[in-house]
Amino acid sequence: DAGVIQSPRHEVTEMGQEVTLRCKPISGHNSLFWYRQTMMRGLELLIYFNNNVPIDDSGMPEDRFSAKMPNASFSTLKIQPSEPRDSAVYFCASSMHSAGTEAFFGQGTRLTVV
Amino acid sequence: AQKVTQAQTEISVVEKEDVTLDCVYETRDTTYYLFWYKQPPSGELVFLIRRNSFDEQNEISGRYSWNFQKSTSSFNFTITASQVVDSAVYFCALDPEAAGNKLTFGGGTRVLVKP
Numbered sequence: 001d002a003g004v005i006q007s008p009r010h011e012v013t014e015m016g017q018e019v020t021l022r023c024k025p026i027s028g029h030n031s032l033f034w035y036r037q038t039m040m041r042g043l044e045l046l047i048y049f050n051n052n053v054p055i056d057d058s059g060m061p062e063d064r065f066s067a068k069m070p071n072a073s074f075s076t077l078k079i080q081p082s083e084p085r086d087s088a089v090y091f092c093a094s095s096m097h098s099a100g101t102e103a104f105f106g107q108g109t110r111l112t113v114v
Numbered sequence: 115a116q117k118v119t120q121a122q123t124e125i126s127v128v129e130k131e132d133v134t135l136d137c138v139y140e141t142r143d144t145t146y147y148l149f150w151y152k153q154p155p156s157g158e159l160v161f162l163i164r165r166n167s168f169d170e171q172n173e174i175s176g177r178y179s180w181n182f183q184k185s186t187s188s189f190n191f192t193i194t195a196s197q198v199v200d201s202a203v204y205f206c207a208l209d210p211e212a213a214g215n216k217l218t219f220g221g222g223t224r225v226l227v228k229p
Binding site for chain 2: 031033042043045048056089091093095097098100101102103104105106107108110
């Protein structure tokens with residue numbers, strides 16, 4: 001298995017532009033997570049899907065952030081409009097929805113908003 | 115609310131020394147799972163070990179061992195005979211059963227192993 005695949009690996013964009021991050025989870029996993037990592041706040045869960053349905057989006061910082069999972073093999077995290085404070089590494093992770101199963105993380109997308 | 119605290123921000127050791135990473139957690143759930151993840155300089159997060167709240171037996175897996183003490187809400191992790199390749203940031207994480215695999219991470223401990 002190729003693992004969780006994220007694209008792009010790096011993204012540099014200007015403030016105000018729309019940014020779309022993409023994730024392909026591990027085949028057969030039915031839970032998908034988007035995390036954000038910053039120096040100040042560490043690793044934070046943004047949103048969690050189970051069977052393609054958003055279950056908990058309480059970590060999404062504001063309305064500029066949105067996430068979708070149109071099918072079991074693809075998810076997007078969109079920021080519109082982007083701001084410099086959105087600069088971070090965004091991780092996608094997937095797991096089987098069973099208590100205590102480990103989450104497998106992608107390599108992350110490093111986003112820089114200038 | 116869940117909380118994970120890793121009081122050590124950075125540890126520096128010389129190769130072959132043992133390294134113990136501390137983790138203290140808070141949760142009201144009676145059933146939960148604890149994890150350690152490693153983040154090497156390349157940036158990805160790699161799963162290392164898992165323990166559930168009903169199993170306090172400490173184990174050893176290769177050069178890794180862990181000490182889970184429910185009475186003190188601690189889940190410490192030890193690397194024996196450290197190697198340069200162990201240099202990374204190590205994260206402790208908590209997954210309460212009711213949370214559905216949503217991980218709460220500690221702030222991480224950076225380990226630097228010098229040759």
